[in-house]
Amino acid sequence: MTRRWGRALLPLILLAAASCVTPGGEPGALTDIAPGERPTLESDEAGLWMEVDRIENNLKTSGHIVRDPELNAYVRDIVCRLTTDYCEDLRIYIVQVPHFNAAMYPSGMMQVWTGLLLRAENEAQLAYVLGHEIGHYLRRHSIQQWRGVRGIADALVFVQIVAAAAGQGYLGYVAQLAALGSIFAFSREQEREADQIGFELMARAGYDAGEAGRIWEALIEEREAADDPERFIFFSTHPSSEERMETLDRLAGEYSGQAGLTKTNQDAFIDATRAFRTAWLRDEVRKRDHGGFQVVLDNLIEAGEGVGALHFFQGEMHRLRGDDGDESEAVAAYRRALEAGGAPAETHRSLGLLMWKAGELGEAGRAFEDYLAAAPEAEDRAMIDSYLRQIEGDQR
């Protein structure tokens, strides 16, 4: 973790740094943060917390916050089962950003991006990511990093500037974390430590530790397929993915022998996220990172939940990319979506648009009629009716 999470950690780092640092920023032995602990007002850590609080206050009113009470309660419940003693200290915000990321700030603010919720296959995978982030919080890694930064005053100004990025849409959040990560990236040792804690928390809650490596593998695969891997946010500040994989494999081996660690809670996870998946998939296709999105779709299709909708989005990806062969791939994907069932009514419309452009007027007309039959209250009914009139005229 930590690549992406690392950016989020920046502020965390700042806060954390301030928390165990003596007034004036002198280094001192860092202890784990205690439940309910807040930095003393005269400490430099308090200043850092204040800046992070500003980020949090901006976030609270953001249009990108997912406010659904059931989904928020579900994620919060996982966090609290992982770390009961710190449950009251952690404030969780689900942010609608189509990138894999979770971010723990030193003040106890945790961001969980919807790109993570879309990519996780089950609750155990999500719990690993959350547990890792909690590990950074408990060990005050952010503060350690903060204390290692040359010129804390300058860095604090930097954080203040970066905080303003949150007001610029979800790309602002991405830029914010990337910028913070550029000076507050965790060390490999801290990553290993957070992984160790994450695994301990997972095991204590009874989760299957082997799931940690699986989500990591999928992420590496997505990065390799991404149209612009250099801009893959999660890895931008934490490049040691192979080493990380080795750590996860080793930890999984250590914990796999323990009895009772088999929980994935896949059904509960799917039930909690099902209602949001179409919106999150739409966010992903809008990014136009077609290569990376293909990997995400392949993994989700393999997992087997909501396959009809997934094939529809695969068709959308091909339709929007528009390279050689994409048109026929899109048509095939739409047909698979309709055969699988559960595809949105828009599948018919997208199929109709492609058929129309290909000059297959009969098939286009039938697809548009199917769309209106499946969605009689469609917002674009008047336009689709006009398409049908044009097709009818062209057929004469």
Add this chain to the structure above:
Amino acid sequence: MKPALLVFLLLLAACARYSLVPPGSHEIDDAYTVQTSIAWSETSAGSAELWTVDGPSLEAVRFFAALEDGDALFEFHGRDNYPRFEGRMTASEVMEFVVDSLALAGAANMAATDLRPMKFGTLEGFRFELTFLDADGLEYDGLAAGAVADERLNLILYTGTRAYYFPKYKSQVERLIASVRM
């Protein structure tokens, strides 16, 4: 009001130079003309000509003229992947292009409604409505009208805060759209 809205709006507002658009007839990049009965402030915004009265984060009319294959609606600095216009787009795909562009520029909870045929000057065009939130959670409404002809897109996009500013100038924008001459 909180700073925010969309990235491009902020950037534009921060450094744009404005000139007066008096009432009367105005040509948009040699592609079409519109008539206004009120004065606006005008600036350039990427590939658009932007008109506003109270400031682009409150209300703004963007005129796009003759966009061609590969053109974007807004500038997405530092990104290689973003929505691009294609000359063979249908009205449905143009609406998708506009919605996806706005979403990528920072709008949240984007929704487009009531896509319908409508004349754009002498061209067979389209019209649809928009709702979205900015990054601060402020509610916005919008409307778009345009047409694709000879594989080029002409489009008028109006956005404004749902409270006060969008409705304040909506009738003026409706008249602008109705006044389009090719």
